[in-house]
Amino acid sequence: MEKSQVKISIRNLVELVLRSGDIDSRLVSSTSMQEGTRIHQKIQREGGPNYSKEVSLTFDYEIQGFTIKLEGRADGIITEPEGIVIDEIKSTSRPLEYIDEEFSLLHWAQAKCYAFIYAVQNQMEKIHVQLTYFQVDTEERLNIRKQFELQELRAFMEELMDRYLVWAKMQDEWNTLRDISVRALKFPFENYRKGQRELAVAVYKTIMQEKKLFVQAPTGIGKTVSTLFPSVKAVGEQHISKIFYLTAKTITRQVAEEAFSKMREKGLSFRTITLTAKDKICFNREGSCNPDLCEYAKGHYNRVNDALTDILCATEYFSRDAIEEYALKHNVCPFEFALDLSLWADCIICDYNYVFDPRVYLKRFFMNNGGDYAFLIDEAHNLVDRAREMFSAQISKTAFLEAKKIIKNKQPGIAKQLNKINSYMVALRKQCKEEGFLISKCELKDLYGLLNNFIREAEEWILKNQSRNIEGFEQILEVYFNAISFIKIAELYDERYVTFIDTYLSEVRVKLFCIDPSYLLAAAVKRGKTSVLFSATLTPLDYFMDILGGDKEDYNISLSSPFDNRKLCLLVEDRISTKYKNREGSYGKLADIIRTAADKKQGNYMVYFPSYKYMNEVYTRFTEKYPYIETMLQQSAMTEEEREGFLSRLVPNTDKLFVCFCVLGGIFSEGIDLKGDRLIGAIIVGVGLPQVSAEQNIIMDYFQRKNGRGFENAYMFPGMNKVLQAAGRVIRSESDTGMVLLIDERFSHKEYNCLFPRHWAHNRRVRSSPDLERRLEEFWEGNTHY
Structure with missing residues (x-):
């Protein structure tokens, strides 16, 4: 009879079975997590030729009809004349005099597991285990070494595995139940929509071949279920052990939950969690x-x-x-x-940062790259800006100056370090001169040193005072963590970064700006076995494949819209310029065009603008001239409740005209699903270009040098992505009918027009206001040739 197999990492095994006591993440682990890699590398490097670092160990432990596959990685294995030593490295903020053999049961347990595996596999009767504690402030080390007989280690493993067995049985029972349900699972809808089967097959093949797939699939295909269904099948067939469904927004997490709900209705047993x-x-x-x-x-x-x-x-x-x-x-x-x-x-639904952000990604899964996971990356167009944000870091002079004022009478040593940082940033401000900013391809190594000195000086004080209610403590803590974050990102700095120094009045900001996140994203997805990046708007596909870490070996697929394009009236009003210099003269004209476009059929419309100022100017004129039309205006920084309240007013089957004024690229231009006639029209003002800024120009200059498409990478492609997302709010299902009006002279320019998706090929140019009225009248009356 074949034995049941359960897989677990040694670290997770030890923590699950042996942990006890309090959560206390006030500070002790923060530095060790941030500096851990550097410390490990330092000790391993100094170990010499007899020190083998990061040694992978696996072992199939047989117990009561089970094979428990143990996996781990020893920090070091040292070959000495006296024998083999398993080295486990731990960084700590505690003074070393407080650490002895009894300091951590878990540290010993993890190292003893490695020692047992190594001794058994190499027929050794005894082996040494060493815990190396590295004090992060003083850089002193403490080595605690013990020799273990194999018999002693075997007895320890037997007790450990006996205690784990109840968990292994529970997991095995679940896996059996899950896999039976997966094998019986049918696609959760009666029929595949156009393109759905093609997408599902492509995802399944990608998982089988452990590749990466980029998918552009228009709104309405059903991307979520079409990627989850084949991934669930792959879990049931043991090709992957877990799915990570990664999103940028709460609403798309809900879509994934709904897809699982549909599959459960068809008999699926599958454990899912949404991380908050x-x-x-x-x-x-x-x-x-x-x-x-x-x-x-x-x-x-x-x-x-x-x-x-x-x-x-x-x-x-x-x-x-x-x-x-x-x-x-x-x-x-x-x-x-x-x-x-x-x-x-079996599936973790969570934000991008749990996999990609170097400061917060889930270490319990990704400490050792190459887990057998599938990453399904929804709304992948959002990952470009999010990746730049995750791989960048910024500090400000004001924060350090305020921290110095708070701490100067409490801890002069810390104040002294803060003052040095403040002075350094004052000197940077002078270097910026009249331009107000400075862009450098060089690292500010002196600043790194000052920040590290502050971190070391501050840590002991924070540890001693974190239980006391000291005024200003939280501000000091925030500055401390920002400094650690900055240093962590500095470890990633390469030719894809610039140091961006920006000043405003007395403020100085220093940003380690990741211009091109492609390399780091490509490295991050290697934490899993396979990945699928999908969106309705990956246009142009080659741009997104490049910026999101793709290469020539990766697969891509671009699917057609499943909907009848005759149900979408797509018009281009190219007689108005919405360029910044021409906006003032367009306010009144736009108010009239919006009224004309919305006046041909009662219902809910959204009008999207490139900025709040532009929106407010047109809104003022529109409401003054057409007070009888009910309107609603998007506000900046709306709460979750305010957003829900905004959307709740878009009711179906309305018998009145309701026009919402929104911002392009904002919370109401993507990720919302207004099916049926909750939204029958979108009017998009402008081509969505990001506001001109020093940072966008840095991106432009970098890509101009890299591929000759600087303006496109920094401005045009991100802008048109916003346009496509906003337009995609209108047609959400086979039964939907609606209109999209694009207003800007540039929509008729070849370089923008060629970015229109295939299902926009039927667009029509509007030549006058009467022409707009006629075309809309014909469309709403059912004339498909409008």
Whole structure:
């Protein structure tokens, strides 16, 4: 009889079985996480030729009819005359005199697992284990070494695996149930839409071949279910162990949840979790993982395994509500509980940053690259700007100056370091001269040194005072973490970065600006086995493949719209210039055109503008001239409730004219699904170019040198992407009918017109206001030739 197999990393095994006590992430782990790679590399480099670093170890442990596949990576294996030494490196902020053999059961356990595997595989009867503690402030080291007999290690492993067996059985039972349901699963809709089967097949083949696929699939094809369904099949067939469904917006996470709901209705058993940001799900309003201040952090690890068992037996859909319910029931931290629960999920639905952001990605999955995961990256056009943001870092002079004022009477040593940083940035301001900014391809190594000195000086004070209610403590902590983040990003700095120094009055900002995120994105997706990047608007596809880390070996597919294009009236009004210098003269004309376009059929319309100022100017004239038309205006920085309230007014089957004024590229121009006649028209003013700025010009200059398409990369392609996204709000299903009016002379220029998707080939140019009225009348009356 074939044995059941369960796979687990040694680190996760040890933490699951042996952990206890409090969550206390106040600070101790922050530096070790940020500096961990550097410290490991330093110690490994100094180990000499007898030091083998990052040694991968795997072992099939047989127990009671199970094969438990253990995987891990030893920091170092040292060959000495006395024998082999397994080295486990740990960085710490604690003074080394407080660390002894009893300091951490988990550290010893992890190293002993490596030692057992190595000893068994190399027929050794005894082996040494060494814990190397590196004190991050003093850079002193403490080596604690013990020799273990193989028999002793075997007894330790037997006890550890006996305790893990209950979890292994639970996982195996689930895997069997899940795989049976996956094999029986049919596509969750009665029929495939046009393009859906083609997309699903392409995704499945990509997973089988462990490749990367770029997909442009127009709105309405059903991209979410068409990528999830074949991925679920691949999990059931053991080609991958887990799906990561990555999104930029909450609403697209909900679409993924709905797709799983549909598949569950067809009999699927599949564990899914949606991760919520810590600041949104935290029960402690102080937001501090301090056991002295948070009852959920205190003793969390003593209770969390009971919480896991409870929820795993109760449900397979780990929604935010379910996570909060069971976290309250068992008095555990909901955020850490969710992260633990993600290890048991078959699909993790989460924000991009959990996979890509070098500061916060999920270390429990990605510490060792190459997990057998599939990354499904939704709305992939958003990943360009998000990646630049994730791989960049910025600090400001004012923050350090204010921190110095707070700390000068409390800790002069820290104030001294802050003053040096402030002085350095004052000198940078002088270098910017009259231009107000400075762009350099060189790194500010002196600034890095000053920041590292501040980090080391501040850490001890923060550790000692984090339990006390000291005025200004949070500001110091924020500056401290910003400095760490800046240094972390500095480790990635290469020819794809520039140092951007920007001044305004007395303020100085220094930004490590990632212009081209392609290399880092390509490296990040290697944390999994395969990835699918999809969007309705990856135009032009070669641009997005390049900027998102694609290469010649990757697959791509561009699908046609599944909808009858006769149901979309697409008109181009190219007699108006919306260029910045011409906007003032266009306000009144636009008000009249909007009224003409919306006046031919009662219903809900959205008008999109390139900026709030432009929108407000036209809105003022429109409401003065046409007060009888009901309108609504998008506000900047709207809350979640205000957004929902805005959308709730777009009711179906309305018998009145309702015109909403919105911003192109904003919260109402993509990611919202207004099916039926909740939205029957979109009027798009301008070609969506990003506002001219020093940063956009940096991007333009870089790509002009790289591929001769600087303006296109920095302005035209991102702008037209916003236009396509806004237009895509109108037709959401086979039964939808609507109009899109594009207003700008540039829409008739070849370089913009060639970016129109294939299903826009039937667009018509408007020659006059009467012509616009006639075409719309004919369309709404059912004349498909309008």
